[in-house]
Amino acid sequence: MDAVTRSDAIGIDPYGFAAAHLSSDALSALSGLRRVLASDIVPAMAEAWETASMPDVVLEKLTALEGMRPPGMDAAEADSTLFSGFRNYVLAQADVSVATLYNAQSGLFRSSILHGGSAEQAAALDPDVRSFALSGAFALTEPDHGSDIAGGLATTARRDGDEWIIDGAKRWIGGAAAADVLVVFARDTADGEVKAFLVSTDAPGVRCDPMNGKIALRPMQNAHVTLQAVRVPESLRLQRVESWRDVARILRVMRSDVAWIATGLQAGALDAALRYVTQREQFGRPIGGFQLVQEKLARMLGNLTASLGLVVQLSAQQDAGHWADENSALAKMQTARLARETVALAREVAGGNGILLEHDIARFFADAEAVYSYEGTHEITSLIVGRALTGESAFI
Structure with a gap:
């Protein structure tokens, strides 16, 4: 290299x-x-x-x-x-x-x-x-609502004087157990619109239970959050979230972050694969000198470089003030798809050793599956792009 x-x-x-x-x-x-x-x-x-x-x-x-x-x-x-x-x-x-x-x-x-x-x-x-003096977690996804969260969000918020009463549950909330505050999205029972609230994790009625048994992102702690008659003052309602349109505006920013992560994990997988193929010998020579191995490495580099081009240009556009849902969705969709292929190729060049943690490849191989789905699945991001291309919404 x-x-x-x-x-x-x-x-x-x-x-x-x-x-x-x-x-x-x-x-x-x-x-x-x-x-x-x-x-x-x-x-x-x-x-x-x-x-x-x-x-x-x-x-x-x-x-x-x-x-x-x-x-x-x-x-x-x-x-x-x-x-x-x-x-x-x-x-x-x-x-x-x-x-x-x-x-x-x-x-x-x-x-x-x-x-x-x-x-x-x-x-x-x-x-x-x-500065991390105030730590927080983003609580949007629910036990029964992921991709359909825009219309299906079931957590409710009811105004009671200068306070709101929140009831519901959230799931897959990363870092919730260690956070000081949760950003909880709930549907206002009065107008049916989505609002956002800063909810202290030690408030009465808040419970965070760890999720176990994950095969990806294992060190990252996710939680199932239960909210029962949780009282939050109006002063802790995020004032510029008045509907799902405002939530979508926030998600647009986040999808570009995930596209960068999908690109970075490809770089980690490629580096790990390169270390392995230069050290591992078979048939009396390093396997990095075999044609079939080099072909896989070249494809990995191509995927990585194409992904870098996407996210760099996307971020440059955003810094220039041009934000578009379809652009963020396209970058997330494509980089996560390429990441899946890249980590599979990394696992292939390491053979059976590719599933051992000691060679690092296994972590990227498993984690690519989580990145492929979080902050917008392949299907949802594809439909956002498709809607921009055709002018027709295919969402149910």
Whole structure:
């Protein structure tokens, strides 16, 4: 792979996307992040995956990310979708659960407040969200409603004076058990529209039960959340979420984050596959010298590079002020689909050893299945794109 361009900032980058789009300060920040991930976090992830637990060191290092930003880094670039995307890409190369944990805070939770809260709410809460002083989780999906959540959302909110009473259940809520606050989406019984509330996890009536038995994203803790007559003051209702249209506006931002994660996991799988094929010998020579192995590696690199092109351009458009549901959906749909193929090829070149945690490939192989479905399944994202192409909605 000597002929394929690598950078200290993001690793394999044959078309030089990082250098072309980021400042030297941003590249330095990403390089520092990669070093911390390699030295302190990646060595712990195989055991974390085996035990289905998130090591304390992960959150300790993630909360220190602000300190990894060089003092001279431009604030606008630091807050840009493009820099955030490359950061998710680097995190996902290390481990998808690590990227998902960070994104649950910096993406899902923070985006909900920035795009769903009033200017006053965002200004008051964002500093603590950024520093992890206030941790949160995004509670939208329900036990009986995933892809049909727009019309099927069953959790209710009833106004009672200056308070709201929330009843219902949420499922697959990442990081809920360790969070201070949940962003709970509920249907207003008065007008039938979806509203959003900041609900303390220690409030009376809130219960978070861990979900066990997962075969993907095992270190990432997901919860089943029960809400029984939970009282929330009007001041903790996110003031700019008045309907599903406002929720969709928030989801549009999040899908681009997931597309970056789907791209980063491909880079992690390719790196793991390269390490394996250069060390593993069969028939008296490294298997990296076999034609069939090299063909698979080339396809993996092609998938990765195509995915990088998609997400870089998507984020550049968003930073320029152009946001489109169909563009975010297309990027998520395509990068997640390619990720499935890429991790399967990585598993193939490692043979039976590809399912062992010690070679790293197995983590990416399993986690690609979760990424393929979360934040918009392949089918749902395809229908968003199809609606834009034809002008006809195929949603039931």
